[in-house]
Ligand SMILES: [Ca+2]
């Protein structure tokens with residue numbers, strides 16, 4: 149009699165499940181998993197749970213992307229659902245965070261290669277070829293940034309499944325090591341801190357357990373390309389000096405990035421890996437004087453100063469600017485007067501002042517937005533544990549000197565800024 153009751157209830161349960169919008173393959177999985185669960189719970193409780201779960205499955209993508217401790221099950225084509233490890237779940241969330249604004253989903257686009265089931269959320273369907281995803285049943289989809297030759301599928305082809313506690317888990321993406329250094333002690337604790345620059349669909353910099361993402365999606369052929377202009381050519385250099393230890397990351401120029409990207413990282417056990425300087429941000433500067441012929445600009449709150457000799461044309465523009473602003477109660481002395489234009493055109497790491505410590509030299513074009521004034525700037529930075537310190541600035545340096553300082557690390561220096 150008890151068995152009969154159980155069977156009747158199961159039939160009711162299965163009818164309810166059938167009325168829900170599961171497709172057949174999902175239903176089969178759910179039926180078997182539910183049957184097991186029923187051994188530990190009363191049927192009434194289970195029915196209520198299912199009803200609540202069906203009602204309360206969220207489709208709030210913003211809140212999902214903020215989740216830090218959520219479980220993820222992934223179903224790939226005809227496979228069964230498999231768990232993702234915590235790290236892999238974070239990786240998938242980071243990928244979804246790159247989404248663009250939602251767009252209307254073409255009714256014909258129903259093909260999906262992956263189903264992502266985050267706990268408490270409606271299933272997300274992913275089309276790997278189109279780099280797009282959407283909540284099951286939604287009429288809008290989200291695209292991930294991509295170019296024609298860089299669909300998500302390339303990254304997914306690198307997926308690694310690991311068996312943990314006798315269960316298979318989605319675990320990581322296969323890595324291609326670009327550069328590594330196993331012997332530098334960055335945090336002065338007497339132990340070396342392994343540094344690895346690797347590719348797993350994006351380029352990442354790993355120091356100890358800390359990982360920083362250095363590029364967006366990058367096709368694998370960009371890592372291996374023969375053609376210099378088309379190849380990703382990032383690298384890091386460890387800085388170990390009396391003044392400090394750190395890591396300088398450099399990449400570029402490439403066809404999609406027409407200047408060098410320079411970033412300085414420090415590493416210690418408390419703060420981890422920290423980007424403390426970004427070459428794209430201009431050094432703080434301010435106009436401190438204009439005598440009718442030259443304009444004086446101060447950096448570092450006045451510690452460093454440089455003068456730019458103006459042409460007659462530039463003088464006329466500055467005079468006009470001052471006249472106009474006087475009428476409006478303003479003056480020339482504004483902060484961050486000069487801005488980088490077109491990024492860093494050259495760099496090098498050399499001991500430019502022969503004091504036994506290396507410095508970073510960057511070469512860039514600077515423009516003032518207010519006036520059509522431009523100059524070329526050679527900046528010299530010293531390395532410390534906490535930051536890069538601007539030690540010298542040279543306006544409009546002699547080109548032979550620039551080429552000598554930067555050797556091969558100079559790009560397209562003949563470009564003129566208007
Ligand atoms: Ca160490």
Ligand SMILES: [Ca+2]
Nearest residue numbers: 499501503505
């Ligand atoms: Ca030096």
